[in-house]
Each structure stands twice: as C-alpha cells, then as structure tokens.
Amino acid sequence: MALRPAHRTALHVGAVIGIVALAFAALRGLLHEVRWHDVRIAFHAIGAWQIGAALALTAGSYAMLTLYDVLALRIIGRPLPYRTAALASFTSYTLSHNLGFALLTGGSARYRVYHAAGLDTADVVKVIATASVTFWSGVVVMAGAALALHGGGLELAGFTISAGVQRGIGIAILVATLGVLALLRGPAREIRLWRWHFRAPSLAQALGMIATSAVDLALASAALLVLVPGAGLHAFPAFFLGYALAIIAALVTHVPGGVGVFEAVMLAVLPGADPSRILAALILYRLIYYVLPLLVAAALLAVHERRQLKKPLAAIRAVGLAMHGLAPTFLAALVFVGGVVLLVSGSLPAIPARLRDLHAFVPLPFVEASHIAASLAGTALLLIAPALYRRLDAAFHLCRSLLLAGALFSLTKGVDYEEAAILLIIAGLLQLSRTAFYRKTALTSALSARALVSVAVAVGLATWIGFFAFKHVPYQDDLWWEFAWRGDASRFLRASFATAVALTCVAVTQWFGYAQPKREEHAPDTELPRTALVHANRTDALLAYTGDKRFLRSESGETLLMYQVQGQSWIVMGDPVGSKEEWGDLLWRIREMADAAQGRLLLYQISTDTLPIAIDLGLQLVKYGEEARVPLPGFSMEGSEKRSLRHSERRAAREGASFEIVPAAEVPALIPELRAVSDAWLRDKGHGEKTFSVGRFDPRYIERFDCALVRQHGKIVAFANVWATDNREELSVDLMRHLAEMPYGTMDFLFVQLMQWGRDQGYRWFNLGMAPLSGIESRRLAPMWARIGALLYRHGDAFYGFEGLRAYKDKFSPVWTGRYIAAPPGLGLARGMIDLQTLVGGSSRSAALRRRLRLVA
Numbered sequence: 001m002a003l004r005p006a007h008r009t010a011l012h013v014g015a016v017i018g019i020v021a022l023a024f025a026a027l028r029g030l031l032h033e034v035r036w037h038d039v040r041i042a043f044h045a046i047g048a049w050q051i052g053a054a055l056a057l058t059a060g061s062y063a064m065l066t067l068y069d070v071l072a073l074r075i076i077g078r079p080l081p082y083r084t085a086a087l088a089s090f091t092s093y094t095l096s097h098n099l100g101f102a103l104l105t106g107g108s109a110r111y112r113v114y115h116a117a118g119l120d121t122a123d124v125v126k127v128i129a130t131a132s133v134t135f136w137s138g139v140v141v142m143a144g145a146a147l148a149l150h151g152g153g154l155e156l157a158g159f160t161i162s163a164g165v166q167r168g169i170g171i172a173i174l175v176a177t178l179g180v181l182a183l184l185r186g187p188a189r190e191i192r193l194w195r196w197h198f199r200a201p202s203l204a205q206a207l208g209m210i211a212t213s214a215v216d217l218a219l220a221s222a223a224l225l226v227l228v229p230g231a232g233l234h235a236f237p238a239f240f241l242g243y244a245l246a247i248i249a250a251l252v253t254h255v256p257g258g259v260g261v262f263e264a265v266m267l268a269v270l271p272g273a274d275p276s277r278i279l280a281a282l283i284l285y286r287l288i289y290y291v292l293p294l295l296v297a298a299a300l301l302a303v304h305e306r307r308q309l310k311k312p313l314a315a316i317r318a319v320g321l322a323m324h325g326l327a328p329t330f331l332a333a334l335v336f337v338g339g340v341v342l343l344v345s346g347s348l349p350a351i352p353a354r355l356r357d358l359h360a361f362v363p364l365p366f367v368e369a370s371h372i373a374a375s376l377a378g379t380a381l382l383l384i385a386p387a388l389y390r391r392l393d394a395a396f397h398l399c400r401s402l403l404l405a406g407a408l409f410s411l412t413k414g415v416d417y418e419e420a421a422i423l424l425i426i427a428g429l430l431q432l433s434r435t436a437f438y439r440k441t442a443l444t445s446a447l448s449a450r451a452l453v454s455v456a457v458a459v460g461l462a463t464w465i466g467f468f469a470f471k472h473v474p475y476q477d478d479l480w481w482e483f484a485w486r487g488d489a490s491r492f493l494r495a496s497f498a499t500a501v502a503l504t505c506v507a508v509t510q511w512f513g514y515a516q517p518k519r520e521e522h523a524p525d526t527e528l529p530r531t532a533l534v535h536a537n538r539t540d541a542l543l544a545y546t547g548d549k550r551f552l553r554s555e556s557g558e559t560l561l562m563y564q565v566q567g568q569s570w571i572v573m574g575d576p577v578g579s580k581e582e583w584g585d586l587l588w589r590i591r592e593m594a595d596a597a598q599g600r601l602l603l604y605q606i607s608t609d610t611l612p613i614a615i616d617l618g619l620q621l622v623k624y625g626e627e628a629r630v631p632l633p634g635f636s637m638e639g640s641e642k643r644s645l646r647h648s649e650r651r652a653a654r655e656g657a658s659f660e661i662v663p664a665a666e667v668p669a670l671i672p673e674l675r676a677v678s679d680a681w682l683r684d685k686g687h688g689e690k691t692f693s694v695g696r697f698d699p700r701y702i703e704r705f706d707c708a709l710v711r712q713h714g715k716i717v718a719f720a721n722v723w724a725t726d727n728r729e730e731l732s733v734d735l736m737r738h739l740a741e742m743p744y745g746t747m748d749f750l751f752v753q754l755m756q757w758g759r760d761q762g763y764r765w766f767n768l769g770m771a772p773l774s775g776i777e778s779r780r781l782a783p784m785w786a787r788i789g790a791l792l793y794r795h796g797d798a799f800y801g802f803e804g805l806r807a808y809k810d811k812f813s814p815v816w817t818g819r820y821i822a823a824p825p826g827l828g829l830a831r832g833m834i835d836l837q838t839l840v841g842g843s844s845r846s847a848a849l850r851r852r853l854r855l856v857a
Contacts, residue, residue, distance in 0.1 A: 017457075020255055020259070020457050023260035023263075026268070027263060033275075038276035039279050042274070042281075045280075046229065046281070050226050050227055051227075054223045054227050054285070057220070057223035060215075061219040062090060062293060066085060068135070068213070068216075069110075070085045070086075071130070071209055071212060072126070072131045073127060075201045076123060076127065080114075084117050087113050090293075091297055092110045094293045094294050095109050097290050097293070098257050099257060107124075107128055134209040134212060137209055138210060138212070138216065138217050139217065139244055139247075139248070140177065141177055142213075142217050143170075143240075143241060144169075144172075144173030144174045144177065146244075147166050147169050148171050180206075184203045184206050221240050221243040222236070223285065223288065224243065224282070224289075228277055228278060238270075239270070245265055245269055246258075246266045249265045257286075257290065257457075263279070267279070298334045298426075328388050328389050328433070331430055332387075334429065335426060338381050338422065338426045339378040339380070339382040339385065339458065340378070341422055342374050342378025342409075344462050346466075346495045347469060350414035351414065354416075367412065368494075371414075371494075375498060375499050376495075376498055379459070379499045380398075380502070381402050382459070383455065384402070390598045391598075399430060403423045403430070404423075404427055406419075406423045462499075532553065535577070537730065538575070538577075538730055540574050541574070541577040541725070543562060543692075543694075543695070545695075545704055546695045546696065546701060547700070548691045549692070550564055554579075554585065556579075556582065558579055558582070559576055559583065559586060562577075563590060564692060566835040567834075567838070568598070569601075569832045569836065570601050571692070571832070572590060572601070572604060574605050574606060575606055575610050584616075587603075587610075601617070602823040602833075602836060603823070605820075606819065606820050606822060608817070610820075610822075611822075614820075614822035617822070618824075619823055621820050622820060622823070623818055625772040625818075626818055627770050627816070628810075628812070629730075629766065630765065632764060635755050642813075645748055648744070648752075649745065649748060652744060653749070656712045657710050657712055658712075659709070660708075660709050661706055661709075664707075667705075667707050673716045674716065675697065677716055677718070677738065678735070681739070691841075692839050693840050694735075696735075697737070705723065705734075706721075706722040707720070710749060717738060717739045717741070717746060718737065718738035720734070720750060723767075724763065729764050731758040731767070732766065732768075754766070755812070768809045768814055770819060
C-alpha cells in the first residue's frame with residue numbers, strides 16, 4: 001500500500017532526525033575522553049598562517065565549483081557567459097552545503113538563475129545532472145588514486161584493509177575509469193535516462209570534468225588538512241579517503257549541512273589523530289568552508305538588492321531579477337545561522353575574564369535573564385527564518401528586531417562580542433535587502449518538513465554541544481536552582497528548558513490551531529465548463545477546452561474563471577466567462593486563494609470590462625496590446641481598402657485553392673492529414689507548441705470543433721479550427737497551420753471565406769486576435785513600461801514583427817480594442833511576466849495537468 005504524502009513526510013522527518021541522533025551518539029562515544037577545555041586549547045593552537053591557507057584553498061575550491069556549471073552548459077550545448085554560470089554555481093553550492101537537500105535548495109537556485117537567462121526546465125535538469133556526474137567522477141578518481149598511492153594499510157573504524165587489497169581496489173577503480181573514457185572516443189553519443197535525453201560528453205570534456213572535480217576536492221580537503229596541527233602532505237592520501245567517505249555519508253543521509261554526520265565520520269576514520277585537534281579543525285573548517293561563503297553570498301546579493309533601487313525596472317536584466325529572487329533565500333539561511341549562533345553560544349561556558357569584567361557593570365539576575373533571552377531569541381530566529389524565504393514583511397521586521405536583541409543579550413550575558421558582531425552583520429544585510437520582503441501578510445504558515453528537520457538538527461546540535469561542554473559537571477537537582485557567576489552549567493540547563501518549552505508551544509499551536517487553507521485543485525474534464533460556456537460572448541472562452549487550465553466557478557455554476565499556477569504566480573486567462581454580476585466575486589476569490597498560498601495574482605489579456613475590478617484588487621494595469629474584431633453583418637469585399645484582399649483571394653482560387661468547413665463529427669478522419677500539415681508548419685517556424693493562451697495540436701482538442709480547410713487539387717495545404725459561441729456573438733480561429741508549398745494568398749483566402757461564411761450564418765463579429773504592444777502611447781511623461789513597449793513595437797520586427805502583424809490585420813478593416821495585464825505593482829509584474837512566459841512556452845506543470853485530464857476523460 002502506498003503511503004500518503006503526510007505519512008511519507010513524517011517518515012522522512014523521523015528518519016533524518018534519527019540519523020542525526022545516531023551521529024550525535026557516535027560523537028559522544030568518539031569524544032568520550034575529550035573535554036571542551038582540550039578543544040579550546042587545540043583551537044587556539046591553530047596558527048594564523050593555517051587560517052590564511054584554509055581561506056585561500058576554500059576560495060580556490062569555490063572557483064573550481066563554478067567550472068562545474070561552465071562545463072555542464074557546454075556539454076548540453078547551451079553555453080552562457082561565465083558570470084551567469086558562476087552565479088548559478090556559487091549560489092547553488094553555498095545553499096546546498098549549508099542546508100542540505102541539494103536538489104531542493106541548490107536546484108532551486110540554479111533554476112532561478114538559468115531560467116532568467118533563457119534556459120527551460122529540461123536544460124536546467126541536464127545542467128544539474130551533468131554537474132552531479134562531474135562531482136562524483138572526481139570523487140571516484142581521487143579515491144582510486146588515494147587508495148593506489150597510500151602506502152600503509154587502511155583502518156576504518158576498527159576495520160583494517162591490508163595494503164595489497166587497498167592498492168588493488170585503487171588500481172581497479174582507475175582502470176575502470178580509463179575504460180569508460182575509452183568508450184567516449186569517436187562520435188558523440190546520447191544517454192537516455194527515463195524520459196530524459198542527455199548528450200554524452202566528448203573525451204576532452206570528460207577529462208575536463210574529472211580534472212575540475214579532482215582539483216576542487218583536493219583543495220576542499222586540503223583546506224581542512226592544513227587546520228589540523230602537525231598534519232603534513234604525507235598524510236594526504238589517507239586523509240582524503242576519510243574526507244571523501246565523510247562527504248558521501250553527509251550527502252546520502254540528507255542531513256542539513258551534514259551536521260554531526262560529517263564530523264562523526266571524520267573522527268571515526270582518523271583514529272590515530274588527536275580527537276580534540278580534529279574537532280577543533282572541523283569547527284573552524286565549517287566556519288570557513290560553509291558559513292563564510294554563505295555570508296559572502298548574502299552580502300553580494302544584499303548590495304545588489306540595494307543598487308537595484310536606483311534603477312528603473314527596465315534596466316534590471318534577467319539575471320538581476322534572478323539575484324533579486326535569490327536574496328530572500330540566502331538571508332533566510334543566514335538568519336537561521338544567526339539562531340544557531342545564539343543557541344550554541346548559550347550552550348558553551350562563558351570566558352571567566354569577561355564575566356569578571358561584566359560583574360562590575362551588570363547585576364547577576366540580568367545576566368541570568370539575558371542568557372535565557374538569548375536562547376529564546378535564537379529559537380525564534382530558527383522558527384521565523386523560513387518565513388523570510390516567502391518574502392513576508394512581518395518576518396523581516398521580527399527577524400531584524402530579534403537579531404538586534406540577540407546582539408544585545410550576547411553582550412550582557414558574557415560579553416560575547418564575536419556573536420554580537422555576527423548578528424549585527426546579518427541584521428545589516430537584512431536591512432539592505434528590505435525591499436525584497438514586500439508581502440503584507442501574517443506569520444500563520446506551518447513549518448515545512450525541510451524547515452522542521454533543520455530546526456530539530458539545530459536544537460539538537462546546541463543541546464549536544466552543551467552536554468559535551470559540561471560533561472565533567474555532576475548533574476543533580478541543585479543545578480536547576482543555582483544562580484552564580486560561575487554557574488554556566490545551570491544557565492545552560494535553564495536555557496535548554498526554555499527552548500524546549502518554546503518549541504513545544506509552537507508545535508502545539510500548529511497542530512491544534514486553525515487548519516491551513518487548501519489550495520483549490522480543479523481537475524476539469526471536457527464537460528466541466530459547459531454550463532458557463534453556453535453564456536459566453538467571446539470565443540477566447542473556448543480556451544477552457546485546451547486541457548491545461550484550472551477552473552473556478554461561481555456558486556450558480558453559470559460563471560467561469562480560467563487560471564493556472566506557475567511558480568508563485570496565479571495567472572488568470574482573459575475575462576471571466578458568464579454573468580458579469582458574478583465577475584467581481586470570482587476575481588476576489590482567486591485573489592484570496594493566491595494570497596493564502598503566498599502567491600501573486602496576474603490577470604492576462606483582460607478587456608476594459610474587467611479593469612474596474614482589477615483596480616479594486618489593488619493591481620497595476622499595463623496595456624498589452626490591441627485586439628482586432630471585424631463586424632460581420634456589413635462585411636464586404638467591395639471598396640479600395642479591400643483591393644489587396646480581392647487580389648489574394650482571386651489568385652489563390654486561380655492556383656487551385658478551394659475552401660470548405662468540415663463539421664466536428666467528420667474531423668477525426670482528417671487527423672493524420674492535419675497532423676502532417678501541423679508538423680511541417682512547426683518545423684518551418686522552428687519552435688514548439690505553446691500552451692495556456694492558445695491551443696495545441698491535440699486530437700482530443702481538434703476533434704471538438706469544426707475545421708476550416710483550404711485544399712489545392714484535393715490536398716490539404718492549410719487548416720484552422722473554428723471557434724464559435726453558442727449565441728452567434730463571435731466567430732474566430734485558434735490553430736492556423738499551413739504548408740510552405742501553398743497557393744499565393746492562401747491565408748487571406750481562408751480568412752475571407754470564413755468571414756463570409758460566418759456572415760451568412762448570422763455571426764456578429766469575427767475575432768482576428770491580438771496585436772501585442774499595439775496602441776501603446778510613448779509620451780514624455782508615460783510610464784517606463786509604456787515607452788519600452790512602444791520602442792519594441794516600432795523597432796522589434798527582427799524579434800517578432802509587431803508592426804507587420806497589425807498591418808496584416810488592418811487589411812480586414814477591424815475595430816481595435818485594448819487588452820491589458822493586471823499584476824502586483826513593482827517587481828511583482830516582472831516576476832509574473834517571467835512565470836507567464838514559462839507557462840505559455842509549455843511548462844512541465846501544464847503537461848502533467850494535461851496528462852491527468854486525459855486520464856479523467
């Protein structure tokens with residue numbers, strides 16, 4: 001029996017927390033004879049040159065990490081500028097190193113950067129997969145080399161491998177690697193993995209992947225090796241084997257940041273080394289290799305965020321928007337680190353000399369209260385940090401206050417100015433990025449499974465550190481009530497208890513509080529929108545049948561709203577369908593649904609009828625273009641303005657073109673011929689099918705409508721599926737496909753014949769569709785988006801042919817009416833447009849929804 005999603009989540013959370021508990025138990029056994037005093041001495045024994053070398057090696061390692069993505073982009077045939085690849089790689093690995101869950105954290109960072117740079121989802125997946133292969137190839141080759149070069153036997157947690165067996169394994173790994181490289185000689189090959197297709201790297205590219213990863217791993221492990229006092233280059237092969245095993249264990253267990261697991265494995269595989277020195281080196285290594293790059297990345301993003309305030313929206317490039325989107329993620333991670341700093345500081349004994357200095361200025365009760373308050377502030381930061389990721393303004397204000405309070409409490413509980421400086425730096429970076437937290441909403445969302453695991457690991461880490469630091473203290477009831485200047489263990493116990501109480505209160509509130517509003521999931525079948533479509537006055541309502549939308553209906557069932565969710569954007573297609581009296585209620589409902597899901601609402605191609613409601617919703621209006629509608633009752637081919645149309649129609653007829661309307665019931669028999677025309681048209685145009693705002697060639701969709709055909713000597717050379725409202729208010733077409741070899745003026749011929757047929761059938765209007773960016777005024781005082789739109793319309797023919805499209809439709813003497821986009825003000829519009837482009841371009845979400853609809857149908 002398959003587990004429910006909630007049960008799978010609980011099982012995953014329990015498994016990770018169990019692994020962390022086992023790791024901390026293993027650390028307790030490995031460090032049984034080590035005291036915190038020994039670790040502190042080992043920490044101070046690390047020289048300045050060692051720290052400088054570790055910093056330099058870390059910088060080199062992260063520089064090599066950027067080449068992972070450079071190579072991956074070249075291998076998949078989508079090279080990008082180094083700046084873009086470096087940003088994606090650095091942000092991705094910085095997040096995944098600290099938070100774990102590499103596909104979710106690092107993968108989402110890569111997706112933001114590469115999607116903004118023009119890559120689709122499939123390309124991003126290929127980049128991630130290729131970078132992963134690069135990493136593992138380096139691990140395998142470096143481990144094989146270390147096994148082959150290591151002279152003595154290898155001892156792993158009490159289990160000894162002889163030198164001969166060890167070298168044999170290493171040589172076998174290297175030989176196998178050479179065999180794989182030999183297979184890559186010759187022409188390029190394609191690798192198939194489930195439904196994904198990957199182009200295999202060439203021999204030169206494979207060698208580059210191995211070399212890049214090997215150098216990266218060598219630098220990363222050397223950054224730790226130089227921090228161990230007395231360790232030399234001769235110990236590197238054995239040391240690297242332990243390091244490789246530790247990072248593999250951390251990755252496989254999915255523990256956030258590998259906390260506890262990495263340290264336990266390193267201590268277990270290096271039994272001959274002084275554990276206090278190894279632990280001191282591991283602590284400093286985690287600060288240098290993990291936390292410092294996170295701080296640097298957050299600082300760069302915060303400075304970038306500040307600079308964007310001085311630029312108009314049009315000046316912000318796509319990658320700039322991606323950086324803006326990454327800022328909350330990094331700041332959330334950094335605030336989480338600030339919470340860990342406060343909890344760990346509260347678990348460690350104070351420095352006696354600083355306490356003596358504090359004694360002269362601060363009374364003991366205030367010190368005791370500050371100690372508990374600092375731990376509670378740290379706990380609150382852990383719990384609230386995930387809300388920063390959702391850009392909540394309440395989270396921003398609360399986190400900033402907690403960071404400042406935590407810095408103050410750090411000083412008044414033991415003059416811990418190091419912790420105070422870290423918290424103030426984080427607060428400063430948060431303040432620089434204040435514009436990224438624009439959502440006006442309360443902190444009511446439950447913690448996600450990933451956030452829950454991270455909080456549990458952080459609290460467990462701080463608790464374990466406290467018990468390790470005070471394991472020489474005999475625990476008894478008096479400790480709880482001992483208030484003294486040297487009562488560090490008592491303060492630790494009380495702070496831990498206060499943290500446990502706070503977490504329990506939060507858990508109880510979430511478990512027994514109000515149920516979270518569920519996102520409405522509509523799975524429409526082919527009959528679902530029929531009642532509302534009977535009342536439709538516009539043919540674009542028939543987009544409901546494309547199978548890639550969700551529906552929101554009024555209580556009467558006579559009014560329909562079409563939408564889809566892409567990223568954080570809830571995108572509504574056109575005006576609601578049905579009674580106008582119910583439009584306002586539907587649009588407010590979708591607005592509330594988007595807000596409850598922490599999303600943004602975007603209304604796409606709405607008419608002037610919807611504008612008053614959009615204004616009431618607090619949305620910014622942007623003119624998208626104009627729509628051409630031809631009045632059919634008076635449609636005629638007479639007059640000088642129709643001269644070119646008459647010429648095209650007559651010439652097409654002379655070259656053998658004939659027109660017919662095929663009823664929907666007879667369309668299935670024509671599907672093979674229509675598909676051949678459609679496939680040829682797509683090949684000639686050089687692009688794939690679109691979704692959401694247009695239909696696509698799907699037999700289930702095509703067979704629902706009458707079809708207008710143009711034949712030449714009996715062969716279909718052009719077709720269009722016919723949209724018609726039940727009340728004969730409007731007639732239009734959706735898919736228009738044709739062969740390259742067709743009579744001159746075929747499409748003019750098709751439109752003229754179809755309009756004449758619609759006029760004879762009693763239809764009032766023929767909709768020729770949109771002319772994007774048409775009708776936008778570019779005046780001196782016009783908003784920036786209007787001036788940019790007008791500029792693209794006049795000079796963008798190389799990209800789309802905006803003016804040419806309007807000129808073509810003008811031949812039919814249409815009536816032009818405006819169509820608009822409504823979205824949140826500021827950068828919400830830009831983000832919504834990026835999501836819209838992804839959706840219209842054919843997102844994986846839309847494809848999955850269409851597959852579900854076919855199963856329902």
